Amino acid sequence: MTPPSPIDWASWRAEIHATLLFIVRDGEILLIEKKRGLGAGKINGPGGKIDPGETPLECVVRETREELGITAKRPRKLGELHFAMSDVPDILCHVFLARDFSGQPVETEEAKPLWYKLGDIPYERMWKDDIHWLPVLLDERSFHGRFVFEGEEVVWQDMQLDTYWDPEGPRH
């Protein structure tokens, strides 16, 4: 049974809306080592904050171009993550999966591209929540995750699988 949440999700609103993209091709996943900003030093998918007037899909394509110099083909939103943080603003993150891209991934000021076999994803170098939803994304199932952080640690979590997505965008 899920323990009571330390925060009231009914009144929760994200201060930041962001995106993440995971590209999977030929049994490997394209990740980045993030070089600056929130999560610097961690391994993650490309992505970042949504600009004013931008859709999550436009954002994830733009951020992937900026961070890796490639264009994702047909990214599909499969997940939504709510992060209640203790020391940085709360985040709502739209999570996408793509099976192809054009161009060649290059290292930029923001990110270093890293390919991993699907069986060797380095969860120990990623945000602590990732292990709870990335395998779901890789199974092409939709999900809605909520995580409460104290610093770097997850102190409460809830994952709903096979959720329905409103193509118009986030609920908060």
Ligand SMILES: Nc1ncnc2c1[nH]c(=O)n2[C@H]1C[C@H](O)[C@@H](COP(=O)(O)OP(=O)(O)OP(=O)(O)O)O1
């Ligand atoms: N807990 C957790 N797990 C997995 N991924 C993330 C988190 N928290 C997060 O913030 N993230 C992701 C969501 C975003 O993709 C990035 C954070 O975006 P950020 O790098 O701050 O945004 P940019 O727009 O690229 O940054 P600047 O250009 O403003 O430096 O991490």
